[in-house]
Amino acid sequence: MSVTLPFAEWSSYAEDHAARVDVLLADHLERRRRREAHPVEDFLFTYYPTRPNQLRVWHPGPGIRLEDAASYGDRRGYVVVDGTAALDPAEIARRADSITWIRRLLVSTLDRQPQFGCFGLHEWAMAYRTPDVRHAAWPLRLGAEGTDQVVESHKISCSHFDAFRFFTTPARPLNTLQPDRESQPALEQGGCLHANMDLYKWATKLMPFTPSSLLLECFELARDIRTLDMRASPYDLAPLGYSPVRIETPEGKAEYTAAQRAFADRARPLRAKLIALCDELLR
Template identity: 85%
Template sequence: MTITLTSGEWSSYAASHTARVDALLSGHLERRRRREAHPVEDFLFTYYPIRPNQLRVWHPGPGVRLLDAASYSERRGYQVVDGVAALDSAEITRRTDSITWIRRLLAATLDRQPQFGCFGLHEWAMVYRTPDVRHAAWPLRLGAEGTDQVVESHKIGCSHFDAFRFFTDAARPRNTLQPTRGSQPQLEQGGCLHANMDLYKWAGKLMPFTPSALLLDCFELARDIRTLDMRASPYDLADLGYAPVRIETVEGKAEYTAAQRGFADRARPLRRQLVELCDHLLG
């Protein structure tokens, strides 16, 4: 089924999308103008490759034709004929291998039982027994020795390769798993904060095929997860207004797990929508 939108219709959708993006990014852009770093919110713009200007562009997704949309001829992935814009099937064909891999990973994660026992220890393992911490401007809440003791007194079971690869050399052997890029589809699971943050990455990699509303839903999920990720980290971010989730305590573990389950519930329908998008493109 194909939907055709008039210029007035799709321009209205595009304007609403731009307004939503501007509201989401206002703090980041203001800090960027002041050249002010932020250890929590900058992550979505330094770790993930999607730039603010890319987010502001509205994409309707597959099965939608835009009338009087000659401007889309300048955008990669679109074909414009007589002023009517639609996704370019040749671009979809060119990216079939990438779409297939993303679909495999997302579907495998969707089908796997979520795990909720990691307590965010990946962030602690990234600073274990090293003076070279990633956010050196912010102190460790328990100090270096106390942080190391937390790592040594817990079983670490990180399943996410892109978190594990930042573990210190001393921390890697302590992980019960040894994730690799190749084993990612076999290990990734829906309770993992980073796997759920990465829905934003996969939605971005599927642009311009990803409907912009879905992309921004994934962005908002990643933003909220990042906040928990850093509140549960060893860093003391109280001066920024982030109350710590003290995962070294019984109460902190319960708080973390409850939030983790909530994020897994939010991520599941978004992951399913991305799988369905891949199926539509591949079909």
């Protein structure tokens, strides 16, 4: 059953959404104008390729039709009939295989027991025994030798392929798992920071079917997780206002694990909402 929104109603939602995005992205856009890189927040627009102007477009989600919405006729995934816009069933059908794969990954992750013992060591493994660190403009808190010692003195147990694939060559054999794309649905689990950040990726992959309110919830979660991810990394980002989570100490491990658990609790209902969206689309 569908709901039809008059122009006055849906245009107000669209304006409110664009204003919210403008607030969320103001600092990023100002830095971009200055050509100023940022080791924490740029990740949300480099690793995740959705552009700011794409985020500003409001999408109502399945089952909602928009009156007087001829402008949506130029947007992929919509069909406009007599001025009323709705999601295009043909586009949903064309992407059914992709939606099915995303659903499978989300369901398997939701059902799996979360793990909280990784301590963010994936970022350390990306800097292990190499002069070519990913954020070369920022110093390593413990220096290269100290960073290597942290990696060598810990059990590395990264389950996330898109983190593991950036490990340095010497670090790869130290991981207890050897994740790849094929094994992703079998390994991904809800305690992983990157798996929970990636809810934003799956929300964007499902655009324009994803309701924009859900999309921004996933974006805000990803932004907050990314902050912890880099605070717990080997880099010294104190000049940017990021106090380190010293995961090489017992106190730092406890701080990291507590934050990791809180993010898992935030991620779980968002993952469930994305699964429900996939189910609705596949019906």
